[in-house]
Amino acid sequence: MSEAVNVGDVVAERTVHLDRAALVRYAGASGDVNPIHYRDDVAAAVGLPGVLAHGMLTMGLAVQTIEEWVGDPGRILEYGVRFTRPVVVDPDTGADVTVRAVIGQIADDVARVDLTVTFDGATVLGKAQVRVRIV
Amino acid sequence: MPVNPELVGRDFPATAPYLVGREKVREFARAVFSDAAPHHDPDAARALGYADVVAPPTFAMVLQDLTLQQLLAEPDSGIELSRVLHAEQRFRYTRPIVAGDELVARLSVTGLRTMGAATMVTSEAEITDLEGAHVVTATSVLVVGEEQS
Secondary structure, eight states: OOSOOOTTOEEEEEEEEEOHHHHHHHHHHHOOOOGGGTOHHHHHHTTOSSOBOOHHHHHHHHHHTTHHHHOSGGGEEEEEEEEOSOOBOBTTTBEEEEEEEEEEEEETTEEEEEEEEEETTEEOEEEEEEEEEOO | OOOOGGGTTOOOOOOOOEEOOHHHHHHHHHHTTOOOHHHHOHHHHHHTTOSSOBOOGGGHHHHHHHHHHHHHHOTTSOOOGGGEEEEEEEEEESSOOBTTOEEEEEEEEEEEEEETTEEEEEEEEEEEETTOOEEEEEEEEEEEOOOOO
């Protein structure tokens, strides 16, 4: 982190393509083996529109979008989200999740980075905010 | 069985010490689509002043999940995994988790709120090193839905 930032600056942006293998990889890495994240029959039985990405996978890949800008991971003081809509991962075509990170506020050497995370034209995380020490 | 209101304020024992491994950090970083050097390259992490590779911010969930398993295992909790939705998640960091850390997590249920047929359960996992120094606090809001009849 070398350049000064201002409220409204876009500090990072990316689109991540999720396929079923990505869900299995996250299940193994995290220990969350809930079958709604890899079995269509179980997802259907509990009334879901399809196999869903783990909310924590979406939350995790969203914050990684800003890490090059952040530099030292120790600058991240706080990170919170609300899970507002599911990300349905089609067995053939997967799902594209887009993350856009904008400076929402700067106060006392801490920037609030607002993450807008969208899938299929709608936001999937609410109030996704990261507090980052910038000095 | 509805969610047991007496869970609030109940003391849970600290989880068994969890040793954070370098390959586990790398595996988790790959799973959240991160190729950033501090998560993969020990030399890059040392250049920033860390002893080894640094875990991604949401890695703390691995520790918090151990405490949520304690909660689900309480025979009188009234919480069944199949009826649980994750509504909110927050992490407050004193420092990042680093490979080589030995960590414990201590659960407390801080709030229960009924919303129609559902109950919102707020829980906190305080994650510390073996000396008791704070590393990160993970807060979850779970929505426990109505029992299927």
